[in-house]
Amino acid sequence: MPSWKLVSGLFIGFVGSLVVLVGVSYAMVSIPNENDAAKSQNNVYYWADGKQMVATGTGINRQNIDISQIPDAMQWAVISAENKSFYQDSGVDPMGILRAVANMARGGQTQGGSTITQQYVKNTYLSQQQTLTRKFKEMFISIKVGTKLNKKQILQGYLNTSYFGRGAYGIQAAAQTYYGKNAVDLTPSQCAVLAALLKGPTYFDPAGNADLDPSATPEANKQRSSERWAWILEQMHNDHHLSDTQYQEAKAHYPMPDGRKATRGMTGQISYLVDTAKKYVLAHSDITEAQFDRGGYQIYTTFKKDKVNALSAAVKKVQAQRLDPKHRDLDKYVQFGAASVKPNDGAIVALYGGDGYENGHFTNNADTSGVPVGSTWKPFVLAAAMEYGTYNSEGAGISPLSKYNGNDHLKVRKPDGSYYLNKDNSTFYQNNESPHPWGYITLRKAMEQSINTPFVQLGVDVGMTHVRDVAKSAGILPQSMSVDLNPSFAIGTSTPSAIRMADAYATFAASGKQADPYSVTAVKTNGVDAPSFTKPKPSPKEAMDPNIANNVTDVLQNVIQNGTGQNAKSLGRTAAGKTGTTDKNKSAWFVGYTQQLSTSVAMFRENPKDHKLLSMNGTAGKDSIHGGDIPTLVWTEYMKAALKGANDLGFPSATEIGKVQDEAGAPSPTPSVTITPSQTPSNSPSPSPSVTTPSPSPSMSDTCQWSWGNPCNGNANGGTNTGGTTGGTDPSPSVTDTTGTGGNTRGNGNGTIFGGPTG
Known part of the structure; x- marks a missing residue:
């Protein structure tokens, strides 16, 4: 011892x-110098070929000012909200430091300082390495700052170096960015709004930051900002920094900040490309937004300049041809979002995000949420049916030749034999766009003509959880899918982005191999790989059986050749795709692909005041806008340019899959419904197709064998291949073109419990 x-x-x-x-x-x-924090460099973005796209941040947006130029209300706002004991404490929170050190030692997330002094030190500490050495050094600096600088100097440094979002560092830059005035002229109410931003500008900027986080919408951010604004004013009043009169005046109305403004070089599609790449870097590294905006990074992207230009040109060309907002009110507020992804890789080669920051459009439509996809969801239902079968197929996958009732206004049967009901206990009926009596038709024909009733019943028979799982495996994010797995889920109530829809269809194009979409290949600082950016190029993984994917592709080829997507035939090469239009005509989509590219195009109208979707009934002078119309024209125009000079690779052959499992209650033998072509496709809408009297036994078109790749010359569905289609180049849908809504007749557009996007 x-x-x-x-x-x-x-x-x-x-x-x-x-x-x-x-x-x-x-x-x-x-002791740090607040001027050191102004040292910054550009962030330089590069195209996929290594050529420079744009350099952002040509000098940090910051101007130091003396404490005498910072309103008392601003000083007290941050003290009341962030550090009430600022003038009494030593400037260091020992327990907070110990918690941060212990958390880092365990490998957890780092934590910021809890006092204004510690935050000031953190702001001016240019090295952003999250290490124990740095944390201890930061602690000693904070202690020294607390003993060597007076409180006014510390507060001045803190307010001159804090990040307020939109690239604004310091209170002077924030005052100019958000209110267009000098800091000294800020009102107490405006000071409270700016103080709220210090909690996190991504979530408290009323303009929104949905490109950085889908939850940071303008509506959600405005709510968060106004609540914290009111709380800060209340704290200032409670702390006797606002008189009763000043408090009542300050809280009388929320002082809405100015909208975003375009910065130099951030015009056209460049702004959306930069935002997409920045969002990807922040999501796949431990670099904070404030650190990133200080600059010094070289970001190498997947974007191809020629394809980006081609996609933008396609949108502008079709807009000019079809829309006239100056003379037609219903053409106002129409927007497009589009994305193009490389199958079996995930690289985003092009996107269209909107009219550009310079025109006041700051939301990236290619990566936005909230726009229902309608019938472009149906391929996931078909894929789920081929993989899982239905509740009465004994676990065996079913064939696309299985027949379901395609008539309009049908009751939807639950697996137990009962029917779905509305909230008022009345019977729920699923509608199509047209009342045409299709009778029992194959799923292949139902996809071709985008008929709702077969896919709603099929979705129920397969199980909506299986449909959801297949969509997720294909690349759709769970948070973009409808929570309610009611019958309408099968026909597109979900709201994935254009990027995710292009990526999910790329899974079909790649015979079932899925690769997450990505926009950045490397991040460097001073020419050296940034160690915190660790996300490698995604590795393709098998999301579904190759033959299931190839069968979906085979069916979607028929949509373009004989169905609602015939406007895409002018591409002049092998392609597959699906149209989609939603309830009340609030959005229209076309998603299609070749082996080289998968591209999605969304079209919608949005109220600029509340960002709610508006009906497109009457837009472009049409009763309704369909996915097979304007979105398909944009898609085709782009794909022609993007694939110019590329070989037509076709698609892998699909082999016979599953068994023919007709809908429960289908007559046996199934009567055929033969559609006779009423006219040769022309530039005028086709009249309603005639219907022959069902024969008591299957016709040849019902019984011929589907030789995958040559589906009985298009007649394996019990009808001709031209019945009810729009015809080659006809931009106007015929009465049986079921890609759109024609008002409120798609899906359950009658206000019942399952109302939502369906087309």
């Missing part, structure tokens, strides 16, 4: 060494 003298000596030696270590460390650290 060691003697007490030895133990005491060791203890005294340890304490002495610790004191010396602390003393030396304290002496060696220097």
Whole structure:
């Protein structure tokens, strides 16, 4: 056993060494200068070919000002909200530091300082490495700052270096960015709004930051900002920094900040490309937004300049041809979002995000949420049916030749034989766009003509959880899918982005291999790979059986050749795709692909005041806009340019899959419904197709064998291949073109419990 003298000596030696270590460390650290925080560099973005796209941040948006130029209300707003004991404390929160150090030692997330002094030190500390060494050094600097600088100097430094969002560092830049005035002229109410931003500009900027986080919508951010604004004013009043009169005046109305403004070089599609790449970097590294905006990064993207230009040109060309907002009110507020992804890779080669920051459009329509996809969802239902079968197929996948009732206004049967009901307990009926009596038709024909009733019943028979799982495997994010897995889920109530829809269809194009979409291949600082950007190029993984994907592709080829997507035939090469239009005509989509590219195009109208979707009935002078119309024209125009000079690779052959499992209750033998072509396709809408009297036994078109790739010359559905289609180049849908709504007749557009996008 060691003697007490030895133990005491060791203890005294340890304490002495610790004191010396602390003393030396304290002496060696220097007090930061707020001017050092202004040292910044550009962020430079590069195209996929390595050529420079744009350099952003040509000088940090910051101007230091003296404390005398910072309103008392601004000073007290941050003190009341962030650090009430600022003028009494030592500037360091020992328990907060210990928690941060312990958390880092365990490998957890780092934590910021809890006092204004510590935040000031963090703001001016240019090295952003999250290490224990840095944390200890930061602690010693904070202690030294607290003893060497007075509180006014610390507060001045804090307000000159804090990040307020939109690239604005410091209160002067924030005042100009958000209110177009100097800091000295800010009102107490405006000061409270700016103080709220210090909690996190991504979530408290009323303009929204949905490109950085889908939850940071303008509506959600405005709500968060106004609530914290009111709370800060209340705290200032409680702390006696606002008189009763000042408080009542300040809280009388929320002072809405100015909208975003375009910065130099951030025009056209460049702004959306930069936002997409920035969002990807922040999501796949530990770089904070404030650190990123200080600059010094080189970001190498997947975007191809020629394809980006081609996509923008396609949108502009079709807009000019079909829309006239100056003379037609219903053409106002129409927007497009589009994305093009490389199958079996995930690289985003092009996107269209909107009219550009310079025109006041700051939301990236290619990566937005909230626009229902309608019938472009149906391929996921078909894929789920081929993989899982239905509740009465004994687990065996079913064939696309299975027949379901395609008539309009049908009751939807639950697996137990009962029918779905509305909220008022009345019977729920699923509608099509047209009342045409299709009778029992194959799923292939139902996809071709985008008929709702077969897919709603099929979705129920397969199980909506299976449909959801297949969509997720294909690349759709769970948070963009409808929570309610009611019958309408099968026909497109979900709201994935254009990027995710292009990526999910790329899974079909790649014979079932899915790769997450990505926009950045490398991030460098001073020419060296940034260690915190660790996301490698996604590795394709098998999301579904190759033959299931190939069968979906085979069916979707028929949509273009004989169905609602015939406007895409002018591409002149092998392609597959699906149209989609939603309830009340609030959005229209076309998603299609070749082996080289998968591209989605969304069209919608949005109220600029509340960002709610508006009906497109009457837009472009049409009763309704269909996915097979304007979106398909944009898609085709782009794909012609994007694939110019590329080989037509076709698609892998699909082999016979599953078994023919007709809908429960289908007559046996199934009567045929033969559609006779009423006229040769022309530039005028086709009249309603005639219907022959069902024969008591299957006709040849019902019984011919589907030779995958040559589906009985298009007649394996019990009808001709031209019945009810729009015809080659006819931009106007015929009465049986079921890609759109024609008002409120798609899906359940009658206001019942399952109302939603369906087309």
